[in-house]
Amino acid sequence: MFIEAINHRAINQYVYARDKETIDIMLETKKGDIDNVELIFADPYDFKGDKWQYRTKKMIKSGTTTRVDYWKISVKPEFRRLRYGFRCTDTNKNEIFFTERGFNNSVPADINSFFCFPYLHEVDIFQAPDWVKDTVWYQIFPERFANGDASLNPEATLPWGSMDPTPTNFFGGDFQGVMDHLDYLERLGITGIYFTPIFKAYSNHKYDTIDYFEIDPQFGDKETFRTLVKKCHERGIKVMLDAVFNHSGYYFEPFQDVLKKQEDSRYKDWFHLWEYPVKAEGYPNYDAFGFVASMPKLDTTNPEVKKYLLDVARYWIEEFDIDGWRLDVANEVDHAFWRDFRQVVKKAKPDAYILGEIWHDSMRWLQGDQFDAVMNYPFTNGAVEFFAKNNMDSETFADNITNVLHMYPQNVNEVAFNLLDSHDTARILTEADGNKERIKLLYLFQLSFIGSPCIYYGDEIGMTGGNDPGCRKCMEWDESKQDRELFDFVRKLLHMRKKVPGFGNRADFRFLAVGESMVAYQKQTKDAELIFVLNNSDQAQVIEVESLSNKKGKELFTEEEIIFAKKCEIEVKAFGFKCYQILG
Template structure:
């Protein structure tokens, strides 16, 4: 037994309050090294005749990646206190893993040997909004979705879709355009809209804010925005806005004052100036997003900046009833600010969703005091690499996803924002080099995976586009130019997620093994057990099931089941349900 590979930490994603009564405990060991793990646990004050009283619970192996096996137990301690250790067994030995190391027997002479969960305080239980677990998001880049009111078009606006997008051109997308197409979104089945920034800005992408309290005039006014929110809510569609609090735009009034007056400006402390006067070329002499001079970094430690941004966070919730904030470049803003931000937002609307844009391991932001979730780019990368780019093996893909599943507490995973592409990446079909079958497999996997999935506008009708600005084309509204078959497929997957209990977040996800070439996973809820079989290869795949199963829905006409014999076409799939 390789003891050096055994790891547990009594906090974060290894020991946490899942709800007000339940503690989740995790452990990892070297892959294929330990055969059985038992959790030895007890109340620290429960003693009898000088001995600490303990119980044992067998831990479940919840997955493996290329290095580790992951073990899990769910405990509801009677008095909400817990001391615990782990009994590890293989074919030849057993050992007890404690906070002080490894022992042959369970140390009972003192509880200080054991890991400690001091008390399950209800306020420490991570509680993300329940509605997010049932939400399918649709990301809209407002400038490119629909032009519903040409009278708002910025100077120089070009005819819709008449040119390729560039970093500087405008096509006139606006709020009225979104309102005009809410029937379309409702038909697709989405029930959440994530808007990239809508506030007054200089660029077409609006990530260079001029005024955080005003809507960009090309999109409409506050009356139209309030109408949009109301109409969305009438249809059961939630709305999340994009907040750029890491940096402002070049034409943000306080920064313009700093440009004019330098360190003599009353706003000098709002930014991170390195010299008396602002210099933008060849590199800015102030902190910025990357080295982009038009995006000066805000000093969120400054009390005035903090008060201003928190006012913004509260205003759009209280005045317009938005349902969430997506936070741009969230990892470059200090944790203290995000803690105050969460308090402000949850005070204004307790079930508002707070989503951080972080592309790497985000555990420091996901401990219940800052964000509800982050954009799940590790998930994105694994799915794109496997299905679209085809540059990793099935084994590698499963290892990556298993690692992602164990990065965060289960309460975080349930609301993790799972995207396949966005305004910052190539589109799904472009990743897949036009392979629609591969794209379908990506959507099947995304929509049947734990978390809250997001579809980037236009992907559902087959739009393509490379890196920014190519991924920001105008939405195609001419039906003859839309891929209606792909639309119907994604619509059917969304309906399944909403109607089949195990398909969505109610189903516990786990990989199963039906052969080295076949991607197979189970989703099991209290009332339903589903099996997903995906053939990612270029050859047909046949297998026989002895279980009592039925096909859930016929969505891949080239794959089928007769009696217990299953035929999977190349890039084919089948969804089964245990009877």
């Protein structure tokens, strides 16, 4: 038994309160080494004489990779307190007891040896808005979605789609353009819009804010935006705005005051200045986003800065009824600020969604006191590498996604923001070298996975584009130039996600088998079971799926009913897929 591979700590994501009655617990062991794990648990004060009245309950293997087996269990402690440990039995029937103080050959007599969950406080539970679990997002880069009001066009605006995007050109996208195409979004099945920044700024991307309380005039005015939000809500579409609180733009009035008055500026403590004179050219002599001189970093520990930004957070919710904030460069802002930010936002709108842009392991921000979710780039990387780029084998892909699912608590996974690409990355069809069949597999996987998925504008009709600025092309509205077959496929997936039990978010996910360029996975609820088989290869492939043995199912895309044999081998055509709804 490889006891050095047995891992648990009494912290997230290994133990946490899922709800006000339930505690989830996870253990890691070496792949294939442990045959059975039992949780030993009881209230820490439950004694008869000097004997602790513990119980045992078998844990379930929730996932496995080439290195690790994950074991999970949910328990409902009667008095909200818990002491616990683990009994691990290997394939040779050897057993060992694992507690906070290490390993023993028998159950330790000292209650203090065991892991401790002191008390389940409802206020400490990670709680994100429930509506997010059933939301499908659509990311809109406002300058490039649709030009609905030419009177708002900035100087030197180009005819729509007349040339490739550059870091500096404008095509006149605006709020009216979005409103003109809400029927399109509703037909697709979208229930949430994520707008990149809409506030007054110098650039076409608007991540260099000039005034956080004003709409950029090229998009419209506040009344137009208010109307847009109202029209979205009438269609059941939520609206999330993008805020840049890590840094401002060059023309932000306090920074301009610093450049003008230098050390005499009343705003000099709003920024992280290294020396005087402050030089906003070339390599900056102050903290900035990266080393971009036009984006000076704000000091969010400064009381005036904090008040200004928290007033911004409150204002757009209270005045315009927005439903969430996406927070740019969120990992470079201090945790204390984000804790205060959450308090302000949730007071203004308790079910507002708070989404941080973080590209790496984000457990520190997902304890229930800061964000509801982060942009799930670990998911993105695995899915795009395997399906679109085809430079990851199926076993590595399954390992990657299994690890992603066990990085965070289940209630965190259920509201994770699962994107495939964005304004910051190359478009998925470009990553796939134009192979639409790979993209269909990628969408099928994304839209049948756990979390809240996001589609980048235009991907659903086959738009292409490399990294910024190539990924920021004008939306193609000429249907003769759109891939309508891909649109219809995505639309069908969104309909299935909404209507087919187990297809969407509210189901457990696990891989069942991997083959050469193939994966099989299960989505399961108490009342429904779906099994997906995907072939990411240009050749027909066969994979054995033991979980289908002797079962009856219906393939959802063909509606064919099948009774599976005891040895169940599934053949899937090149770049093909199957989704079996288990009937018995």
